[in-house]
Amino acid sequence: MKPQTNEITVRSILTKSGIPGMKYCVNPYVGCAHACLYCYATFMKRFTGHHEPWGSFVDVKINAPEVLRRQLKRAERGTVMVSSVTDAYQAVEARYKLTRKCLEVLSLFKFPVSILTKSPLVTRDMDIISKMDEVEVGLTITTDDDRTRKIFEPSAPPVAARIDALKKLHQAGINTYVFIGPLLPMDPESLAKQISPYAGSILIDRMNYVSKTERVYKNNRLEKWLDADFIDDIISRLKKNLSANDISIIC
Ligand code: SF4
Numbered sequence: 001m002k003p004q005t006n007e008i009t010v011r012s013i014l015t016k017s018g019i020p021g022m023k024y025c026v027n028p029y030v031g032c033a034h035a036c037l038y039c040y041a042t043f044m045k046r047f048t049g050h051h052e053p054w055g056s057f058v059d060v061k062i063n064a065p066e067v068l069r070r071q072l073k074r075a076e077r078g079t080v081m082v083s084s085v086t087d088a089y090q091a092v093e094a095r096y097k098l099t100r101k102c103l104e105v106l107s108l109f110k111f112p113v114s115i116l117t118k119s120p121l122v123t124r125d126m127d128i129i130s131k132m133d134e135v136e137v138g139l140t141i142t143t144d145d146d147r148t149r150k151i152f153e154p155s156a157p158p159v160a161a162r163i164d165a166l167k168k169l170h171q172a173g174i175n176t177y178v179f180i181g182p183l184l185p186m187d188p189e190s191l192a193k194q195i196s197p198y199a200g201s202i203l204i205d206r207m208n209y210v211s212k213t214e215r216v217y218k219n220n221r222l223e224k225w226l227d228a229d230f231i232d233d234i235i236s237r238l239k240k241n242l243s244a245n246d247i248s249i250i251c
Helices: 040-048 064-072 092-096 098-108 120-129 146-152 159-171 188-198 210-219 228-241
Strands: 004-008 014-016 024-026 057-061 080-082 113-117 135-140 176-180 201-204 246-249
Touching (some): 014 064, 064 098, 080 098, 092 120, 098 113, 098 120, 120 135, 135 159, 146 159, 146 210
Parallel strands (some): 024 080, 080 113, 113 135, 135 176, 176 201
């Protein structure tokens, strides 16, 4: 489904972050067309006056690069996460290029940047990213199975496209990581084998949004994937087969 896009202007784009290791966040869009069923960012609807289903709208902050430039002139240096409550490389970014322009500004001011996305569109900006001194790019890859991806992340890019993007970034010498979160039904040995060669580090997180997704697990006969002991076993099989030195389990 193509989302309804609305162009808006904002007075602030660089916001303080409570995420460990991130001093700031930049979110060039409100809403996310990837429409993941477990999305934690749906609370943004309350703050932005949206009543439509999550995934059906995207507000485009058309003055984001100019506002960012103004704010960075006065900001204390610190790592900027791109993005925290939207995917900065969702499809509308191909048209608006706001994330790209924000990266250019961040590069100019030499702020460290941490990108996290599900989209291979991030590879479009490798020319900017590869010139940054302090930068990492994470691909969220929650499963190796595209049937599972279609159930939980219906409008997000396919698994293979994300792994291919990870490979391209790694081969360009860019620091990469994979966020396996929330961990979805998968073959852990297969996923580990596919991402290991290209991921500098790995973060693993459990499904923390069971109230949003329990029905989906049940309807698809995936209930065992909600069992904590079963997931512990999957995580230990993942760890055994991942070659990255730095593997962190969030919870
Ligand atoms: S990609 Fe992230 S922000 Fe977008 S819908 Fe999925 S979980 Fe939410």
